Amino acid sequence: MSVLSLTGVSRWYGNVVAVNDVSFEVGAGITGLLGPNGAGKTTLLHMMAGFLAPSAGDVRLDETPTWRHPEVYRHIGFVPEREAAYTFLTGRQFVRASARLSGVADADAAADRAIDMVELRDAANRAIGGYSKGMRQRAKVAAALVHDPPTLILDEPFNGVDPRQRLSMMDLLRAMAADGRTILFSSHILEEVERLSDRVLVVVAGRLAASGDFRRIRRLMTDRPHRFTIRSSDDRRLARELLAAPEVEAVELREGMLSLRTGDYGALTRAVAPAAQRAGVSLLELRPADESLESVFSYLVRR
Amino acid sequence: MIATLASLTLRALLNRRRTLLLGLLGALIVAVAAIYRLGGPTADESLDFTGRLLANFGIAVLLPLVAVIIGTAALGSELDDGTIVYLLAKPVPRSIIVLVKFVVAWAVTGLLVAVPMLLAGVIGAGGDPGLGIGYGVAALLGGLEYTAVFLALSLITSRALVIGLAYVVVWEGVVAGLFAGTRIVSIRQHALAVADALTTDGGVPAELALGTAVVVGALVTAAAVVLAVRRLSLVELRGETG
Numbered sequence: 001m002s003v004l005s006l007t008g009v010s011r012w013y014g015n016v017v018a019v020n021d022v023s024f025e026v027g028a029g030i031t032g033l034l035g036p037n038g039a040g041k042t043t044l045l046h047m048m049a050g051f052l053a054p055s056a057g058d059v060r061l062d063e064t065p066t067w068r069h070p071e072v073y074r075h076i077g078f079v080p081e082r083e084a085a086y087t088f089l090t091g092r093q094f095v096r097a098s099a100r101l102s103g104v105a106d107a108d109a110a111a112d113r114a115i116d117m118v119e120l121r122d123a124a125n126r127a128i129g130g131y132s133k134g135m136r137q138r139a140k141v142a143a144a145l146v147h148d149p150p151t152l153i154l155d156e157p158f159n160g161v162d163p164r165q166r167l168s169m170m171d172l173l174r175a176m177a178a179d180g181r182t183i184l185f186s187s188h189i190l191e192e193v194e195r196l197s198d199r200v201l202v203v204v205a206g207r208l209a210a211s212g213d214f215r216r217i218r219r220l221m222t223d224r225p226h227r228f229t230i231r232s233s234d235d236r237r238l239a240r241e242l243l244a245a246p247e248v249e250a251v252e253l254r255e256g257m258l259s260l261r262t263g264d265y266g267a268l269t270r271a272v273a274p275a276a277q278r279a280g281v282s283l284l285e286l287r288p289a290d291e292s293l294e295s296v297f298s299y300l301v302r303r
Numbered sequence: 304m305i306a307t308l309a310s311l312t313l314r315a316l317l318n319r320r321r322t323l324l325l326g327l328l329g330a331l332i333v334a335v336a337a338i339y340r341l342g343g344p345t346a347d348e349s350l351d352f353t354g355r356l357l358a359n360f361g362i363a364v365l366l367p368l369v370a371v372i373i374g375t376a377a378l379g380s381e382l383d384d385g386t387i388v389y390l391l392a393k394p395v396p397r398s399i400i401v402l403v404k405f406v407v408a409w410a411v412t413g414l415l416v417a418v419p420m421l422l423a424g425v426i427g428a429g430g431d432p433g434l435g436i437g438y439g440v441a442a443l444l445g446g447l448e449y450t451a452v453f454l455a456l457s458l459i460t461s462r463a464l465v466i467g468l469a470y471v472v473v474w475e476g477v478v479a480g481l482f483a484g485t486r487i488v489s490i491r492q493h494a495l496a497v498a499d500a501l502t503t504d505g506g507v508p509a510e511l512a513l514g515t516a517v518v519v520g521a522l523v524t525a526a527a528v529v530l531a532v533r534r535l536s537l538v539e540l541r542g543e544t545g
Contacts, residue, residue, distance in 0.1 A: 013541075042542025051391060051540035068536060073394040080392075081542060084385030086311065088318045100307040101393040143389065155542070 001028045002062055002075055002150040002182045004048050009057035011043050018043040020206040021057070026184050030177045032193035032214070033186040035203035041186040042081060044203065045155050048184070049078045061151060074102070077144035081155035081186075083136055087129030091120055091139045094128055095146050102147035114142040117172055119165070133160030141169065145176070152176065154185040158192055170196050191266060225249070226265045227289040230258040230272065233282040241279040245271045259289065304395060305403055312377060312407040319376065322411070325369045329419035332361055336423035346429055350505035353427025357438040358507040361420045362494050366442050367449055367475070369415045371467035374453025377408035378535070379463055388540055397536040401454070405528060409450045417442040428505065437501035445494025448520045451527035452490065458534035486510055493520040 004026040011019040019040045026048075035041050046052040047059050050066030050073075059065065061072050086094055095114055099107035115124045118138040123131065128139060137160055145152060152173075158166050173196060177183050187193050193200055193214070200217055202210040210217045232238045235258040239251045242260065247268050250261040262268040269286070276283040316322055339352050378401070381387040390400055417439040424435020457463040471491075479489040486492040492509070496516035499509035509516075 046540055046542060049392065051388070053539060070391075070396060071394050073392050076392070078388070078392045080385070080388045080540075082385045082388070084388070086315070086386055086389070088314055089311075097307050097311055098389065098393070101304055101390070101395055103304065103394060144392075 001180055003027050004151065004182060004184065005058075005060050006044075006048070007058045007060075009044075009047060009054045009059055011040075011047060011052060011055045018206055019047070019054075022203075022206075022208045023057075024201060024208060024211055026182060026199075026201075028177070028180050028182050029199060030173060030183045030185070030197040031199045031201060032197035033184060033201050033203060034190065034193045035186075035188065035209075037188055039188075039203045040206040041188075041203055042155055043206075045153055045184070045186055049076060049153050073149075074147070075150050077147065077149040077152045079137075079140050079144045079152075079154040079157055081159070083133065085128045085131075085136055085139065088127060090125050090127055091115065091131070091135070091142070092124040094139055095124075095142045098143035099146040104147050107146075110146050110148075111142075114146040117145065118142045119168060134162050134165055137161050138165065138169070141172075150180075151182040152184070154183070156187060157185050158187065158189070166192075191269070194266060225261050225263060226268070228260045228262070228268065228272075229285075229287050229289045230260065230283070231285040232258065232276060233284065234279070237279050238276055238281045238283075241275045241281075242272070245275060247271055305399065308390070308395070308400065308403040309407050312404050313411070315380065316373060316376060316408070316411050319380075321372055321376075322415070325372060325415050328365055328368070329415050332356065332365060332423045333419050333426065335360075336427040340426055340429075349427050349429065350434065353424060353434060354502070354505035354507050356427070357420055357424055357434070358495060358498065361416070361423070361438060362441060362445065362498065363475075363491055365420070366412075366416050366445055366494065367471040367491065370412045370446055370449030371453050371464060371471060373408050373412050373415070374450040375457040375463040375467055377404040377450075377454055377457070378531075379457030379461075382457065382538070383461065385540075387538070391538065391540065398532045401528065401532045401535055405451060405454055405531070408454060409447050412446040412450055413443050416446060431504075434502050434505045437506060438498045440501055441494045441498035444497050444520065445490055448490045448493060448524045448527075451524045451531070455527040455531040455534065458531050458538070483510065487515060487519055488523075490520070490523070492516065 007023050009019060009022045033041050043052060047054050048066060050069065053067045059067065061075060064072050066072050092111060092115060096107050096111040099110045104110045115121055118141050120135065120138045120142060123135055128136060131139065137157065141157065161169060173183055197214060200214045201208060202217060235253060239253055239258055242248050243251050247262050247264045248260055249263055252259040272286055273283060335356060336353050340349055420442050421435040421439035424438050425432050428434045453463060453467045456467055460466060475489045475491045479486045479492060492511045493516040496509040496511040496513050499506050500513040
């Protein structure tokens with residue numbers, strides 16, 4: 001088992017503080033790093049993966065500092081957020097090259113295994129330049145886990161991946177965690193973190209705003225009213241159906257728009273589609289109102 | 304590991320349209336030598352013309368142009384587009400990454416410059432390989448130094464191509480022409496000194512002594528490679544979103 005530890009880590013760019021005095025440890029299992037865009041998630045992940053020097057503090061994988069110690073990459077797989085890829089290689093060539101550079105003994109077999117794990121076999125012999133965003137994402141994941149590292153760091157791994165593949169990638173990460181691996185991924189989407197991780201770190205404006213068991217933090221984040229607006233083929237009929245749902249606290253029909261209030265963000269989002277189906281109404285739009293993630297996170301910081 | 308790194312670098316370089324255009328530039332020097340030859344000059348005239356063609360176009364234009372484009376792209380393009388992360392996230396010593404990229408960039412530069420110069424020399428000298436070999440070897444050695452310098456430059460600034468071209472045009476083209484004392488740090492003069500020493504007929508007389516050129520050239524090359532290794536091990540990757 002590997003442990004990533006940060007002790008009093010800060011990082012600044014000139015006068016801008018991107019990460020401010022953060023300390024935590026990440027061990028076996030899946031840990032989600034949650035925060036709005038620009039909160040410092042990527043800076044934190046890059047420091048953990050040894051791509052950025054901490055301006056202060058210490059980042060280690062087990063006993064080894066990650067900065068300027070390329071040998072730690074025997075034990076780390078990293079999936080960057082950026083879409084950059086060797087567009088002239090096929091997916092298989094890319095994953096094989098990754099295996100060889102990682103010093104894997106049977107690179108071809110390891111690459112085939114990794115490609116199967118991310119379900120990229122059908123596209124493996126096509127050039128990455130022609131891949132969709134989701135296919136590139138899977139190729140990157142395959143390249144990161146081809147050397148079977150005990151630690152996997154993923155920066156926004158579900159961006160651009162379609163829902164079905166998102167589920168299968170979540171299953172893959174769960175299976176890897178069940179083998180005792182240390183998996184850390186970042187996301188700005190609460191639902192992703194909720195579904196995948198046992199433990200969560202919340203970063204807001206470069207600081208660690210909360211860390212620990214997901215349910216506790218989730219309660220902090222969701223025990224507040226959320227508003228949604230809905231457009232549908234028959235708002236009135238849908239409103240009647242939704243009012244019966246326990247997670248709906250208030251329903252309002254105004255200016256041709258159906259507006260809902262709930263105390264449970266996730267449960268509501270899951271309740272709307274079945275309700276529409278029961279009512280025989282076509283759902284045109286479901287949108288959280290006045291509810292940027294930033295506002296959710298700043299609410300959390302105030303608590 | 305080294306073979307993988309080399310093949311990635313080579314494919315990335317050869318995949319660029321620019322590289323193909325540089326190949327055409329190399330073909331141009333061969334074509335010019337051949338066309339002059341077809342005009343029916345005397346052997347001396349042809350030798351003299353080809354020597355000046357190899358020195359004033361081959362060493363002075365083709366070599367630095369190819370070296371600056373290939374040398375700054377070998378690592379620079381990966382730094383620009385972010386694919387460097389896939390190399391940096393591997394347990395490969397940074398010195399190996401730099402050395403492999405350097406050797407591959409040098410080989411591509413050599414292929415694009417030394418080979419056409421050898422051919423042009425052989426054609427211009429009516430089949431005698433002496434002139435072509437002399438300038439070909441000079442292009443290889445000059446290419447080594449240029450590639451090292453431009454590779455290091457690409458790790459220092461994101462404007463390496465522009466700065467490299469400015470060095471070639473302003474320093475080597477103008478300053479070294481005006482002030483003899485500055486020629487000691489002109490890579491073109493190093494290459495010309497080698498060419499002069501290796502050719503008997505048709506070579507253009509050099510303005511630097513061979514010993515000086517070789518010693519300074521070797522020192523510059525070694526310093527550039529050391530600097531590049533150091534810079535690569537300090538490269539930081541920032542996210543797009545913070």
